[in-house]
Amino acid sequence: MKGESILSIIKHKVEFCVVGGGLAGMCAAITAARHGVKTLLMQDRPVLGGNASSEIRMWVCGAHGNLETGLIEEIRLENLYRNNYPNFSIWDSILYEKVKFQKNLTVLLNCSCNDAEMDGTHIKSIKGWQLTTQDWHEVEADIFADCSGDSVLAPLTGAEFRMGREARAEFKESIAPVQADRRTMGMSCLIQARETNQPQKFIPPAWANKYPDEESLAHRSHRFFPNNNFWWLELGGENDSIKDTEELRDELLKIAFGLWDHIKNYGDHGAENWVLEWVGFLPGKRESRRYVGDHIMTQNDVSAAGKFKDIIAYGGWSMDDHHPAGFDYRGVPTIFHPAPSPFGIPYRCLYSVNIDNLMFAGRNISATHSAMSSTRVMATCALLGQAVGTGAMLAVKKGILPRGVSQKWVPELQQALMDDDCWLPGLRRSVSKISAESIVVASQGDAEVLRNGDERELGDDDNSWIAGEGDWAEYQLSRETELQEIRLVFDSNLVYRGMNNRNLNMVCNFPLDMPKYQTPETIVRGFHIEAEDADGKVSTIYCAENNYQRLVRITKPFTAKRVRLVIDAVRGKSGTNKIFAFDVK
Numbered sequence: 001m002k003g004e005s006i007l008s009i010i011k012h013k014v015e016f017c018v019v020g021g022g023l024a025g026m027c028a029a030i031t032a033a034r035h036g037v038k039t040l041l042m043q044d045r046p047v048l049g050g051n052a053s054s055e056i057r058m059w060v061c062g063a064h065g066n067l068e069t070g071l072i073e074e075i076r077l078e079n080l081y082r083n084n085y086p087n088f089s090i091w092d093s094i095l096y097e098k099v100k101f102q103k104n105l106t107v108l109l110n111c112s113c114n115d116a117e118m119d120g121t122h123i124k125s126i127k128g129w130q131l132t133t134q135d136w137h138e139v140e141a142d143i144f145a146d147c148s149g150d151s152v153l154a155p156l157t158g159a160e161f162r163m164g165r166e167a168r169a170e171f172k173e174s175i176a177p178v179q180a181d182r183r184t185m186g187m188s189c190l191i192q193a194r195e196t197n198q199p200q201k202f203i204p205p206a207w208a209n210k211y212p213d214e215e216s217l218a219h220r221s222h223r224f225f226p227n228n229n230f231w232w233l234e235l236g237g238e239n240d241s242i243k244d245t246e247e248l249r250d251e252l253l254k255i256a257f258g259l260w261d262h263i264k265n266y267g268d269h270g271a272e273n274w275v276l277e278w279v280g281f282l283p284g285k286r287e288s289r290r291y292v293g294d295h296i297m298t299q300n301d302v303s304a305a306g307k308f309k310d311i312i313a314y315g316g317w318s319m320d321d322h323h324p325a326g327f328d329y330r331g332v333p334t335i336f337h338p339a340p341s342p343f344g345i346p347y348r349c350l351y352s353v354n355i356d357n358l359m360f361a362g363r364n365i366s367a368t369h370s371a372m373s374s375t376r377v378m379a380t381c382a383l384l385g386q387a388v389g390t391g392a393m394l395a396v397k398k399g400i401l402p403r404g405v406s407q408k409w410v411p412e413l414q415q416a417l418m419d420d421d422c423w424l425p426g427l428r429r430s431v432s433k434i435s436a437e438s439i440v441v442a443s444q445g446d447a448e449v450l451r452n453g454d455e456r457e458l459g460d461d462d463n464s465w466i467a468g469e470g471d472w473a474e475y476q477l478s479r480e481t482e483l484q485e486i487r488l489v490f491d492s493n494l495v496y497r498g499m500n501n502r503n504l505n506m507v508c509n510f511p512l513d514m515p516k517y518q519t520p521e522t523i524v525r526g527f528h529i530e531a532e533d534a535d536g537k538v539s540t541i542y543c544a545e546n547n548y549q550r551l552v553r554i555t556k557p558f559t560a561k562r563v564r565l566v567i568d569a570v571r572g573k574s575g576t577n578k579i580f581a582f583d584v585k
């Protein structure tokens with residue numbers, strides 16, 4: 001074997017290439033692939049999910065009180081169903097299978113994008129180095145999406161980007177500093193602990209920092225309780241949040257082990273029986289390069305609730321602007337500036353102003369530092385990813401560039417997103433022509449609501465048909481018709497779960513009496529679909545005995561003149577569950 005080159009270049013040709021497999025990149029890639037676009041996802045880590053993965057372990061947060069649906073809800077519901085005693089390896093495996101077994105999607109793990117070939121302002125291909133195989137992978141594509149957080153394609157392609165905080169006057173942002181600077185929010189190495197049934201000691205490494213008194217951890221909540229999340233273990237906002245990462249990781253580890261030493265060995269912090277379970281050695285990043293798109297989202301856009309014509313997603317987390325000095329700042333580590341929930345985010349923030357086939361989703365969208373301090377939370381990033389995947393699908397199918405979608409196809413983009421269960425505040429999903437033109441009746445109650453296009457509780461409008469076991473709703477068509485799909489939306493208890501993030505997130509710590517995860521008791525468990533043909537023959541075309549999802553699509557073609565949804569089993573003690581939509585196409 002001596003003398004043989006171990007380096008080879010493996011070439012791929014796809015329609016859409018996504019760099020970075022955090023929640024944004026995953027949602028972009030899965031969505032495009034589900035819509036039939038040949039897609040490749042390049043991810044530099046062995047696991048998916050970015051800051052939500054087992055390597056970093058951040059909570060997936062989103063809009064206050066307005067839980068996100070679409071792909072992120074599908075993932076969360078899968079996790080609630082399968083990950084009964086919340087475990088990060090099971091969470092990782094759920095993210096892994098969503099991309100690994102998705103038709104039309106190739107995923108390259110352990111593959112770090114580090115080169116791009118340009119044709120003027122057009123990306124021809126990108127290249128990545130795969131650590132495990134010692135291969136280069138070169139990917140040609142029509143459209144690229146950078147979901148790497150750090151915007152690796154910006155320096156490689158010449159795409160315009162910003163880094164640091166804008167001056168207050170530039171966009172008239174009241175929370176921005178008077179002078180522009182290069183400061184960002186910092187990065188963190190988190191810790192997690194596990195409760196045992198006897199006292200446990202901790203001997204710190206000699207190199208850990210020392211925090212001998214309470215004063216040294218002032219304003220840093222560290223009394224130990226299961227849901228305490230040590231997000232304030234943060235540094236780097238006054239450094240270069242890309243180039244200085246390795247040195248910052250070393251400092252963050254000294255702080256992390258020093259904190260646990262303080263909790264265990266310097267006074268009673270309620271952690272007598274707790275052991276250190278895990279320390280993150282890969283810093284989770286909050287902020288670095290942000291792309292410039294056709295629109296730059298600002299504090300004022302957020303505060304005005306983002307009433308954009310080209311809304312494709314929404315946010316609703318406060319403008320959570322961490323002090324750039326992070327842990328080294330002795331005062332309160334962040335300011336939560338209020339933001340309305342929801343606020344709309346426009347499509348024009350998702351593609352480059354100067355590189356014609358480059359899109360982006362995640363914390364790197366086209367937004368000022370101030371606006372980004374809200375849009376960066378991961379459920380919002382997931383919605384942005386789904387919007388990029390849908391925008392890329394339209395661009396590929398119509399043979400146009402991302403900006404072309406903005407010019408002509410926004411209504412189609414919005415309808416496609418809503419059909420995939422993404423809520424766009426202020427808009428309503430169009431039901432199919434067949435559903436709209438048929439008669440809808442039910443065993444009890446008003447079934448009209450099943451085709452009103454609003455698919456969650458909105459203010460006083462319940463928007464649901466409430467059914468118990470044996471209840472049915474049906475469409476009576478004017479004649480026997482060939483149908484391609486039945487689309488159903490059940491109730492995953494968005495309002496309750498949206499309050500204080502109930503039962504949504506992977507855990508911070510592992511108490512002995514760990515709360516068990518389970519499917520919300522509001523989701524219909526069992527149902528079947530009956531179809532009657534022109535001769536009056538009735539057949540069951542689909543039967544679900546253990547449904548745990550909100551959006552259900554049945555894509556088996558059949559002909560019918562009458563289609564009936566029958567509820568066979570509900571969850572919970574009330575004897576009824578809500579159904580938001582029933583559409584035949």
Ligand SMILES: Cc1cc2nc3c(=O)[nH]c(=O)nc-3n(C[C@H](O)[C@H](O)[C@H](O)COP(=O)(O)OP(=O)(O)OC[C@H]3O[C@@H](n4cnc5c(N)ncnc54)[C@H](O)[C@@H]3O)c2cc1C
Binds near residue numbers: 025
């Ligand atoms: C400590 C901390 C606490 C936070 N707290 C919360 C919270 O409680 N809730 C919340 O919702 N958000 C929180 N955030 C913010 C949130 O985690 C980020 O804004 C969000 O993860 C950004 O999503 P993303 O998909 O853009 O990036 P990421 O989640 O970072 O994903 C990007 C992915 O791209 C990969 N990648 C990077 N470079 C390359 C490359 N060259 N080639 C291939 N792949 C690459 C990375 O490995 C990563 O997997 C927190 C952030 C931090 C750091």
